[in-house]
Amino acid sequence: MASFSAQPVVAVLGPTNTGKTHLAIERMCGHSSGMIGFPLRLLAREVYDRVVAIKGKERVALITGEEKLLPPNAQYYLTTAESMPLSGGLLPDGVNKDARDFAFVALDEAQLGTDPERGHVFTDRLLRARGREETMILGSEALRPMIRALVRDAEIIGRPRFSTLTYAGATKLSRLPPRSAIVAFSAEEVYAVAEMLRRLRGGAAVVMGALSPRTRNAQVAMFQAGEVDYLVATDAIGMGLNMDVSHVAFASLRKFDGRRARRLTISEMAQIAGRAGRHQRDGTFGTLALEGGSSARFEDEEVDAIEGHVFPPIDHLYWREGQPSLASLDALIADLERRPDHPVLRAAPQAIDLAVLKRLADEDWVRERARGQRMIGRLWTACGLPDFRKTGPEPHSRLVARIFRHLSEGTGHLPVSWFADELARLDSVQGDVETLADRIAGVRTWAYIAHRADWLADPDTWAERTRTLEEKLSDALHQRLTQRFVDRRTSVLMRDLGAKGGDLLLPVKVDEEGIVTVDGEAIGRLIGFRFKADHLARHTDMKRLMAAAERRLGVELASRARQLAADEDGQFSLATDVGRPVAIFWRGDVVARLEKGRTLLTPRIRLHRALDTLSAADRTGVEQRLATWLEGRIQRELKPLARYLEAARDPACPPSLRALLSPLAEAGGIIARDTIDSAIEHLDREGRSRAERLDVKLGTIDVYSPTLLKPEPTRWRIALFAAAEDQLMPELPVPGAVSMTTPADRETCEAMVRAGFRALGAQMLRVDLVERLARFAHDARSGRTPFTPDPGLATSLGLRHPSFAQLMLALGFRAANAGESDSWVWKGKREPRKERAHRPGNAFGALADLYPTTLPRNAAR
Structure with a gap:
């Protein structure tokens, strides 16, 4: 476990996004030579491109199991941990000869020494890989105890994360x-x-x-x-x-x-x-x-x-002898299975290379040929071939056995014909994503072999061929991934068009106008997701054509579902046809209806039955897209309501204001003032100012949001009420109307009240105009003396005298003289009659609980 150099080691530890790798690149580029070992080929390639941009391609090498870019004058090496060209170690042929002293050496993600499969490689590099002038170990803060135990002279530097x-x-x-x-x-x-x-x-x-x-x-x-x-x-x-x-x-x-x-x-x-x-x-x-x-x-x-960024400290690393004896097969296996003598090191679980070696060691012909350090070294190197296709030890050992058989006989090279045949078998860009990915894994196996310098008679040629084939398959795989996961046109559509039986030759087409044809015969029209048969297209063969179309239209419907799920907001609309359920339209046709949900602003979406044939995944995609659109439109059209609800749920909002906003939101943004008088009475100046900022108008007899009186917010409010009550869409007021005749039926009248109109006998007037007339009346009076208001404003609003009189009474005015009069006097709004509390224990007092304490206060409506 001795290291190459007595030079101090620097361990740079910290979480991700601390710039550890960037620091290592900077330090390496400041030396005359250097090497960094990475956990992944992808990462080595990424950093290779960065260093090439700094130092130039002729001075930078990339060495991985399947790829080797080694210019003659390379000074900076970017490698995988397994491929680091260390002196004195048993490494793959063709790399070991490149071993050299580097001024700078770094190991990235050193905490991977805890990985059961590859950990022993990182532990070996942590213990042995040293730079002549500087060595850097990069890893997690959890690695600190292992650095202290194994590299005692290391200087440890912590790096904080740049962002939260x-x-x-x-x-x-x-x-x-x-x-x-x-x-x-x-x-x-x-x-x-x-x-x-x-x-x-x-x-x-x-x-x-x-x-x-x-x-x-x-x-x-x-x-x-x-x-x-x-x-x-x-x-x-x-x-x-x-x-x-x-x-x-x-x-x-x-x-x-x-x-x-x-x-x-x-x-x-x-x-x-x-x-x-x-x-x-x-x-x-x-x-x-x-x-x-x-x-x-x-x-x-x-x-x-x-x-x-606080993690349990690592208490062990996996270890395996990095310089095993090649005296014999048994000595090699014994060294590889030897237990470490340091308390923080654990024997690595059996990796696939050792599993393959032990399987082959049971073969007599292998033992016969694996004699002498050179041949044992070749066998061990062959066992190091990664199982890129994840076939498992048994199938993989058969491939390794065949490779070693060739390496141990004749010229010691693999047959060119075998290598060429295997590449030819993989040289096809046909197939789906999984097929191409499997072929690339196969090419990686042969690319690894091609980069073993003494396994082939002409390794450079075959390395180039494997690289070309990998690029070819990689481009095809990228194209397939893009088609499958990005391109909205799907290959599944074309595959499913091929049905069983005699309909195989009957292609189904749907043109831009939705006309459905089977083998050129028009049989109907697809409107959105609804198919309507064309009776004019019927003939003796129509039954067979219809059956073929209905079976195949599932593909078109699935395609439309995906199109809907990816479509822009402008293609959706809310349908509010009077006497019909509130519905969502997509590209001009119904796809769903709204039903009662958890709250007024969160209705439930029920897909149209025409979408029942879609797969669960496609239905989910449609539902989620419609939900996203609906939520966005509700937030846009009914923004004041959303603000009311948000403030009503905010603990920081004053209770009196919350008591006002909650019922106002439930009522759709318009409510009679006398139903929330208590809340309004408790509002202080700041509360009233905040209510005004929230678009709340505290009118004389109504509290409302002026924004919600506009035609489009009104349409959305009435539609959501209809959905919440599982009712059909009622009639809407004419856009811009300020007064109307009171509807005869109760449902329409209620809809107009919710739309923002106050009932005044035979007529209804919009609540903001009610407030305008109230201000006009109060401006015209002088205290409690009788006055005659100018009828011009009421007349301009289309309000007749009886309805105007109803309004004046509701505002708190009374006729100055008995009978019908144009003179009015201010009396004030009547306070609700307070009920006298019955005495406890009074037997008849309990009967009061059987009756409502107040009567409906919408009499003026």
């Missing part, structure tokens, strides 16, 4: 803010979330560890350029992939680590959540709220730890 990270709770997919990353832990989860985002938000970029750098870069570029606002990724996003992410949502908090399904550790949660908020921009993290209200949940202590 805040927990945002569970968020529905439809409510995720732009520039969000959703993290899942299986390809199936990633694809499912991305599919839903395509329906709801128009698309998402996809990033997984299995993607090649070329595909990953193309997907990230799409996200960074703003072509899509959402990114769906595996936990590969947690390892330094710096992107413009403001929020990270966990689709799950459990993952399969290769051995078992388990909950993420707090450090893993923090590593991923830390992708939100880069540099000095703050970020948020949370979970994804799933259908039915279920979602992954963070524990309170986990949230506190992530927000405060």
